[in-house]
Amino acid sequence: MLIIKLTVRSFLFCLLLLSSLSRAETINLAVPGPGSLVYLPVQLAVAVEADKAEGLDLKLRFFSGGPLALRDLSEHNSDFTVAGLPAIASARADKMPVLAIGQLSQAAMVSLILRKDLKGKVHNIAQLKGRRIGVNTSTRTARSTSQMLAEYLLNNAGLNADDVQIIPAGQTREAQRSALIGETVDAVMGDEPFATELASKNEASILLDLYNPQRSRELLGGPFVHAALATREDVFKEHRLVAVKVQHMFDKTLQWMNSHSAQEILDKLANQPGFDPQRNQILLSVMQRNPKMYPVQCAWDPKAILTTERFFHGMAADQAESSLHFSEFVRNASPEVRP
Structure with missing residues (x-):
């Protein structure tokens, strides 16, 4: 009898649990x-x-x-x-x-990634003048954070947005890799772990990394x-x-x-x-x-x-x-x- 009662209670508990989940x-x-x-x-x-x-x-x-x-x-x-x-x-x-x-x-969680053939040729952001920079996709009503960060870095280097060509480069490993390998862009405001992965395969190089909170604070003046x-x-x-x-x-x-x-x-x-x-x-x-x-x-x-x-x-x-x-x-x- 005790076993039957426990079985019934367990069954009722399962029903209650399923009912609760169904109401999620x-x-x-x-x-x-x-x-x-x-x-x-x-x-x-x-x-x-x-x-x-x-x-x-x-x-x-x-x-x-x-x-x-x-x-x-x-x-x-x-x-x-x-x-x-x-x-x-x-x-x-x-x-x-x-x-x-x-x-x-x-932290400002972005990395500025260069095409592999530009390693040793571009040593700082100012040397990106006249080049194409890929950013996360914007829309008519909103600019992406990566685009604003790209423009901020350019301004700090004495450039403005008109000195480069800003190009949408997506926000996935495949999209950012394709943009760099296919030479659609010269650099990408990229996400991790894609940046480190591309660098480890010698398919790109990292010019600037802002994932470190301390480095981000130093550049932007705070958290x-x-x-x-x-x-x-x-x-x-x-x-x-x-x-x-x-x-x-x-x-x-x-x-x-x-x-x-x-x-x-x-x-x-x-x-x-x-x-x-x-x-x-x-x-x-x-x-x-x-x-x-x-x-x-x-x-x-x-x-x-x-x-x-x-x-x-x-x-x-x-x-x-x-x-x-x-x-x-x-x-x-x-x-x-x-x-």
């Missing part, structure tokens, strides 16, 4: 990738089932740049996105009803928000609890990252798109030499907001961008927390 709310999230180190926490959230812990079912939609992911958000194909905070600001300045609700990085979580104003207003759950999902993901080694993180990502276990040794080396790329929670760092806002104003393309204050669109989903 589907969240469509647009993100550049897959396989980019910048947006690694997004794919890790799926891998460690941080979404399930919040009663969510996270579905990822991949794009070749933050502006394309933002367009997907604005067209209501997704309700959340993770993109570069400067790209989000650019979209907001163009009147897109987008709100940034959390940060997922604390920098690259990857940021965002949603539309209508979602934030009408489905605030869902926004809070998504924020908590990423808190759980970042905390999991903070308590596990780089190798354990990669082991979890083994079945995720863009994370090939055969290439993990390269990714592992990048993560180990840059251990503080990600925050421990997605609550805003006020210093990082100020640095990123100052950067954005310095790279403003028009009056709408130069007059935009980040306080107009930077929020926290939890009302008791202030940015």
